[in-house]
Structure formats: structure tokens, C-alpha cells
Amino acid sequence: MNREESIQTYQEQFAAFEASLNGGAQSAFHAVRRDALQRFAEQGFPTLRDEDWRYTNFNPLTGTTFTPAERPEADAALRVTAEALATAMPNAPTLLFVDGYFMQGLSDLAQIPEGIEVRDLASALDDNALPLESAATAAATFRHNPFTALNTAFTRQGVSVTVRRNAVIEQPLHLLFLSRAAAGPFVAHPRIVIDVQENAQCGIVEQYVGEAGAVYFNNVVSDIRLGENAVLHHVVMQDESTAAYHVGANYVSVARAGNYGNHYIGLGSSILRNGIHGVLSGEGAHCTMNGTFVPGGTQHMDHFTVIDHAVAHCTSHEQYKGVLADETRGVFTGKIIVRPDAQKTDAKQSNNNLLLSETAQIDTRPQLEIFADDVKCTHGATVGRINDDQLFYLLSRGIDRAQAGNILSFAFASDIVSRIPIASLRDGINDRLYRRLEESWKK
Amino acid sequence: MLEIRNLHARVEGKEILKGINLTVNPGEIHAIMGPNGSGKSTLAGVLAGREIYEVTEGEVLYRGQNLLELDPAARACEGMFLAFQYPVEIPGVSNTYFLKAALNAVRKYHGEEEYDSFDFLALVKEKMKLVEMDPSFLNRPVNEGFSGGEKKRNEILQMAVLNPLLSILDETDSGLDIDALRIVASGVNKLHTPDNAAIVVTHYQRLLDYIVPDFVHVLVNGRIVKSGDKDLAFDLEAQGYDWVKDLEEPTAETV
Numbered sequence: 001m002n003r004e005e006s007i008q009t010y011q012e013q014f015a016a017f018e019a020s021l022n023g024g025a026q027s028a029f030h031a032v033r034r035d036a037l038q039r040f041a042e043q044g045f046p047t048l049r050d051e052d053w054r055y056t057n058f059n060p061l062t063g064t065t066f067t068p069a070e071r072p073e074a075d076a077a078l079r080v081t082a083e084a085l086a087t088a089m090p091n092a093p094t095l096l097f098v099d100g101y102f103m104q105g106l107s108d109l110a111q112i113p114e115g116i117e118v119r120d121l122a123s124a125l126d127d128n129a130l131p132l133e134s135a136a137t138a139a140a141t142f143r144h145n146p147f148t149a150l151n152t153a154f155t156r157q158g159v160s161v162t163v164r165r166n167a168v169i170e171q172p173l174h175l176l177f178l179s180r181a182a183a184g185p186f187v188a189h190p191r192i193v194i195d196v197q198e199n200a201q202c203g204i205v206e207q208y209v210g211e212a213g214a215v216y217f218n219n220v221v222s223d224i225r226l227g228e229n230a231v232l233h234h235v236v237m238q239d240e241s242t243a244a245y246h247v248g249a250n251y252v253s254v255a256r257a258g259n260y261g262n263h264y265i266g267l268g269s270s271i272l273r274n275g276i277h278g279v280l281s282g283e284g285a286h287c288t289m290n291g292t293f294v295p296g297g298t299q300h301m302d303h304f305t306v307i308d309h310a311v312a313h314c315t316s317h318e319q320y321k322g323v324l325a326d327e328t329r330g331v332f333t334g335k336i337i338v339r340p341d342a343q344k345t346d347a348k349q350s351n352n353n354l355l356l357s358e359t360a361q362i363d364t365r366p367q368l369e370i371f372a373d374d375v376k377c378t379h380g381a382t383v384g385r386i387n388d389d390q391l392f393y394l395l396s397r398g399i400d401r402a403q404a405g406n407i408l409s410f411a412f413a414s415d416i417v418s419r420i421p422i423a424s425l426r427d428g429i430n431d432r433l434y435r436r437l438e439e440s441w442k443k
Numbered sequence: 444m445l446e447i448r449n450l451h452a453r454v455e456g457k458e459i460l461k462g463i464n465l466t467v468n469p470g471e472i473h474a475i476m477g478p479n480g481s482g483k484s485t486l487a488g489v490l491a492g493r494e495i496y497e498v499t500e501g502e503v504l505y506r507g508q509n510l511l512e513l514d515p516a517a518r519a520c521e522g523m524f525l526a527f528q529y530p531v532e533i534p535g536v537s538n539t540y541f542l543k544a545a546l547n548a549v550r551k552y553h554g555e556e557e558y559d560s561f562d563f564l565a566l567v568k569e570k571m572k573l574v575e576m577d578p579s580f581l582n583r584p585v586n587e588g589f590s591g592g593e594k595k596r597n598e599i600l601q602m603a604v605l606n607p608l609l610s611i612l613d614e615t616d617s618g619l620d621i622d623a624l625r626i627v628a629s630g631v632n633k634l635h636t637p638d639n640a641a642i643v644v645t646h647y648q649r650l651l652d653y654i655v656p657d658f659v660h661v662l663v664n665g666r667i668v669k670s671g672d673k674d675l676a677f678d679l680e681a682q683g684y685d686w687v688k689d690l691e692e693p694t695a696e697t698v
């Protein structure tokens with residue numbers, strides 16, 4: 001299947017999707033969907049000629065026919081399957097999604113803490129109850145990202161999470177996405193709408209798991225809004241099947257004195273593209289974007305981040321660490337925009353990479369677009385190998401090469417985990433990260 | 444325990460060891476002295492299995508096996524221990540984690556049960572007393588931010604935990620103040636038994652007041668040019684190395 005044919009396939013799927021909506025096609029949001037489909041058809045999938053996409057070849061993805069999965073029966077066994085594959089997130093009520101569908105009956109809806117409101121996105125859209133800002137964001141963002149346009153055209157499955165004004169929520173919310181082999185090759189376009197209102201604080205963990213060998217395309221979009229002085233710790237544990245495709249796009253806006261932190265742990269998928277577009281739109285706003293990615297085999301992981309300092313006195317910290325084994329390829333793009341009015345901006349960015357083989361490859365590009373003069377922006381990128389002195393020190397104490405290499409690469413990568421502000425999540429994530437790295441060193 | 448015969452080694456194409464002969468028996472302590480750059484650390488590195496050193500001639504027997512055929516981790520598991528002249532900092536890896544991984548690796552090699560965290564902690568705290576180290580060092584990253592003396596004590600702590608048969612201490616006394624020297628030396632002495640042996644590399648006779656060697660060897664320009672008992676160290680301290688530098692071949696029977 002070529003690119004044109006794949007576009008046509010999605011257009012046909014849209015016709016079927018539209019027909020299935022019944023009353024939903026009358027909703028205000030449906031006009032946005034149509035517009036998005038139109039836009040997607042015009043743009044098509046990105047190619048290596050598109051500057052923002054030039055390091056990732058999507059041919060394997062566009063060459064596969066993915067169709068939406070059937071909605072699974074609400075069987076408690078699904079929850080068991082999901083949890084067996086997932087990293088435990090202690091004390092976090094779980095919202096379960098299977099093959100792209102929100103399984104409310106298998107979710108801990110009764111345990112959602114006071115102050116958080118969780119809504120099934122499908123019904124919120126049909127009832128025109130989606131916060132209008134989200135629809136507006138959707139309309140604005142898909143212009144630049146064909147995958148977001150595609151997601152928007154098909155937006156229905158997903159969840160809207162609202163954290164009420166002044167609510168300080170200790171327990172993180174866990175969004176667990178299970179993808180099953182028998183349902184593939186399927187495509188899902190989950191949409192996560194998060195609204196953290198003024199003075200509210202909470203943590204949200206998105207976790208993606210897939211059965212071994214499952215082939216699917218998870219095309220996820222998150223619309224995230226932080227009100228004044230709001231805090232969101234957003235953790236993403238991407239542990240998809242290594243035969244899957246995962247494209248994420250996160251659109252974040254942070255109001256005055258708000259604090260957004262994204263902590264991305266990239267372990268799975270055959271091709272990953274994760275985009276985060278953060279706009280610091282009120283003075284004193286802060287954003288953290290940290291991530292670690294540890295591809296093995298022939299995995300390809302592309303991280304594309306934008307931090308837009310739109311106003312003065314905002315700060316941003318970004319650190320991505322890659323550990324690349326075998327024939328893998330990693331990409332890091334860190335764009336920092338400092339608008340003319342954004343004086344006193346303080347932006348720090350670093351991307352450090354550890355190559356474990358001669359054939360692994362990393363492309364790292366900082367992109368600073370600074371239009372204000374009184375700012376502090378630092379960036380740095382490193383590409384290195386395991387330090388021989390450190391390796392020999394461990395060997396000389398009886399630790400074998402595989403374990404020694406693993407200890408050193410884990411120390412490098414887990415630095416990112418140690419910065420996740422929700423302490424209860426760290427041990428589980430570290431265990432999983434260690435086991436994943438162990439696979440890279442066993443060979 | 445250890446028999447080195449006509450050992451030649453180079454680094455980056457340059458010959459550093461030019462025919463070392465040395466025999467170490469269980470229960471013995473050997474001191475190696477010699478000017479800067481004479482090859483003391485190179486010898487220690489070759490014994491520990493550092494890959495940058497290329498052995499070009501000679502052989503090393505360790506407890507009846509060809510040492511040079513063992514990879515570095517196996518050498519350690521077989522009871523060899525090198526206290527580094529310059530201990531390496533490992534950010535992000537806690538001292539406890541490192542020590543436990545090392546001890547369990549050695550135990551696993553011998554088919555022994557691995558320590559759990561609880562038993563390990565009890566053991567390591569006991570051993571820390573030997574080198575008068577504060578338990579707060581356990582949670583810190585390996586050697587990171589340690590003072591020179593703290594790093595050296597940490598080497599001896601590792602030695603105490605791993606309980607080796609043959610220890611090679613490469614200038615473990617350098618950078619130690621007099622109290623620390625006494626602590627480190629008494630730690631080494633307490634670990635010494637009739638079944639194990641040590642090779643102590645030092646520039647200072649002072650250390651040998653605390654760790655009394657059975658033999659002293661002088662290494663000059665890649666060869667052991669003189670061997671003797673502990674009094675040789677006093678001669679070297681008093682007269683420097685000049686008088687031995689010109690000695691082409693060993694003048695005393697190499698032990």
C-alpha cells in the first residue's frame with residue numbers, strides 16, 4: 001500500500017465512522033472532525049522531506065492497513081491481562097482502555113478522589129460538554145501535524161479529566177492502555193483532555209502496554225491545560241509491544257505560575273514519535289520535560305519537543321537521556337522559542353546519549369529561536385559510550401560484563417526516574433527500566 | 444599462590460614490563476617500591492586483567508591456573524582483589540548497591556546463596572567498623588565526592604566485604620593522613636591470615652611500619668632489580684632509588 005492508498009483507507013474508515021455516530025454527527029465537535037479529515041487528506045503522512053519529521057521513516061506504518069478494533073466485551077480478565085503486562089502504579093486508581101476503547105466498567109471509577117472529575121470523552125463530545133477550549137486547541141494544532149489531524153478526525157474514544165479549582169490530589173490517576181495481539185493490526189486514536197484548574201495539583205500516569213508481538217497503531221493526542229498556579233506531574237510509561245507503532249502528541253498550555261512536568265519513559269514500540277508542545281502563556285509559569293528512552297533491536301524512537309516561552313519570567317528545564325543498543329536509532333529535537341516579550345526567560349536543555357553498539361545512531365538537534373535579549377538559555381548535547389574505567393572497576397570486583405554494563409547504563413537512565421516528583425512510582429518504573437536494559441546487555 | 448615468570452607487557456605499543464619474576468605464597472606480604480613510572484601500576488593492572496595492557500611474553504600462574512586466560516570478573520571471583528591507586532567514581536550507583544552486587548556476583552560464581560538486603564547490610568556495617576567508616580557512605584554514589592582518604596578506605600571496605608585470597612594494594616597509603624593510615628593498615632592486618640597474601644605497592648617506608656612485609660622488591664624500568672627483607676625499605680628511604688637504578692639484573696635471589 002502506498003501513501004495515497006493509505007490516505008484513502010482512512011477516508012473510507014471515516015465514512016464508516018461517521019455513519020456509526022448517529023446523533024453524534026450533529027454535535028458541534030463533528031465539524032472539527034470533518035475539517036481535520038480534510039486537512040489530513042491534503043497533507044498526507046509526513047515524509048523525510050518535512051523538516052520536523054526528517055529523521056523518521058513512516059513507510060512501515062503507512063504501508064500497513066490498520067482498521068479500528070471491535071469494542072471488547074467488559075470481561076474482568078482484561079484487567080488481569082493489562083496488569084500482568086503493566087508496571088504497578090501504587091495507590092493510583094486505574095482507568096482501563098483496551099484496544100483503544102475506554103472500559104468504564106473495568107475502571108476504578110468509584111475510587112477517583114474528590115476534586116477530580118472523569119468523563120468518557122465519547123459522551124462528552126456527543127453532549128457538546130467538551131470544554132470549548134479543547135475543541136479550539138484541536139482545531140489549531142492539527143494544522144501542523146498530520147497525525148493530530150487524523151486523531152482529531154476520529155476523536156471519540158478517550159477521557160476528559162478535570163481537576164477542580166484548589167483541589168490538591170495526592171493519589172495519581174493511572175490511565176492504562178492495553179493493546180491485544182488478536183485485535184491487530186488495529187488503529188486507535190485515543191484523546192486525553194486534561195484540565196487542571198486554578199491552584200489545583202495532581203499527577204497523571206499514562207501507561208501503554210501491548211501483548212508480545214501485537215501489531216497496532218496507537219495515535220494518541222493529549223490536550224492539557226493548566227490554570228493559574230496549577231501543578232501537573234504527567235508521567236508517561238510507554239511500554240508498547242515492540243511490533244507496534246506509537247505516535248503521541250501533547251499540547252500543553254500553562255497559565256501564570258503554573259507548573260507542568262512531563263516525565264517520559266520510552267521502552268516499547270517499533271517506531272515511536274512523541275511530540276510535546278508546551279506553551280508558557282502566563283508569567284512565572286514553569287515547565288519540565290524529562291525523558292529517557294532505551295531502544296533495543298531495531299527500534300526507532302523520535303522525540304520532538306517544543307517549549308514556547310510566550311511571556312516574561314518563565315522557566316523551563318528539559319533533559320532527555322537515551323541509551324541506544326543494537327541497530328537502533330534515536331532522535332531528539334528540542335525547540336525552544338523565546339518570544340520578543342519573554343524577557344527574563346530561563347531555559348535549560350540537555351540531551352545526553354549513551355551508545356551501546358557501533359551500529360546504534362542518535363540525531364540530536366537543539367533549536368533555539370530567541371527573540372528577546374534579556375534571557376538565559378543553555379543547551380548541551382552529548383553522545384558517549386560506556387566509560388572503560390568505570391566498567392573495569394565493576395569487573396575487577398567480580399561483576400560480569402553484562403551486569404556491569406547494565407549497572408552503568410541503568411545509573412545513566414534512571415537519573416530521569418529519580419526526578420519524577422511522585423515518589424511512590426519510582427521503584428516500579430526503575431525495576432522495569434532495569435529489566436528492559438538487561439535485555440540490551442544479555443546479547 | 445601466584446607465580447609470575449618473565450612477564451612482559453606493553454601499553455599503546457610501548458613496552459612497560461620487561462621481564463618480571465615474582466612468587467607469592469599463602470600467608471606472605473610482599474611490598475613493591477620503585478620510582479614513578481617504573482611500571483608498578485601496570486603490573487597491578489595486568490594481574491587484574493585490564494585490557495589496555497598487552498602481555499607480550501611470559502606467564503602468570505594463579506592457584507595453579509593460567510591467570511591470563513581468565514577475564515577480569517573471573518579473576519575477582521577466584522579471589523583476586525585490586526585496590527586501585529585512583530579509585531573510580533561511579534555517579535548514580537550507590538555504594539551499597541555496588542558492594543552487594545559484587546559480593547553476590549562472587550557468591551554466585553561459587554554456587555553460594557546470594558545475600559538479601561537485610562543480611563548484606565548487617566555484614567557491611569560490621570566491615571565498616573574495621574575501617575572506621577560512617578554508614579552514611581553506604582547511600583552515596585560510589586566514590587563520588589569522596590575525599591582522597593575516603594576513597595582509599597572505601598577500597599579496603601570492599602576488600603573486607605569480598606574477603607580475597609590475593610590483594611594487590613596500589614598506593615593505598617598515598618593521600619592518607621597519619622590517623623587514616625593507621626586505620627587502613629590495621630584493617631589490612633586484621634584481614635591477613637595464613638591462607639591469604641598481599642602485594643603492597645608503596646612509595647613510603649612508613650606504611651611498612653604498620654603492614655610489615657616479608658619481602659620488599661624494587662621495581663625499576665619494568666624489572667625487579669632488587670629484592671630483600673623489610674630493611675631494604677629503610678635503605679631506599681635513606682638513599683633514594685639512584686643506587687639501585689643501575690642494577691641491570693636482580694642482585695638478590697628473586698623470591
Ligand SMILES: Nc1ncnc2c1ncn2[C@@H]1O[C@H](COP(=O)(O)OP(=O)(O)OP(=O)(O)O)[C@@H](O)[C@H]1O
Nearest residue numbers: 454455459477478479480481482483484485486495
Ligand atoms: N594508558 C596508558 N597510555 C600510555 N602510557 C601509559 C598508560 N598507562 C601507563 N603508561 C605509562 O607506563 C609507564 C608506567 O606507568 P605505571 O602507572 O605503571 O607507573 P607506576 O610505577 O605505577 O608509577 P607511580 O609511582 O607514579 O604510580 C609510565 O611511563 C606511564 O606513562
Ligand SMILES: [Mg+2]
Nearest residue numbers: 483484485528
Ligand atoms: Mg602507580
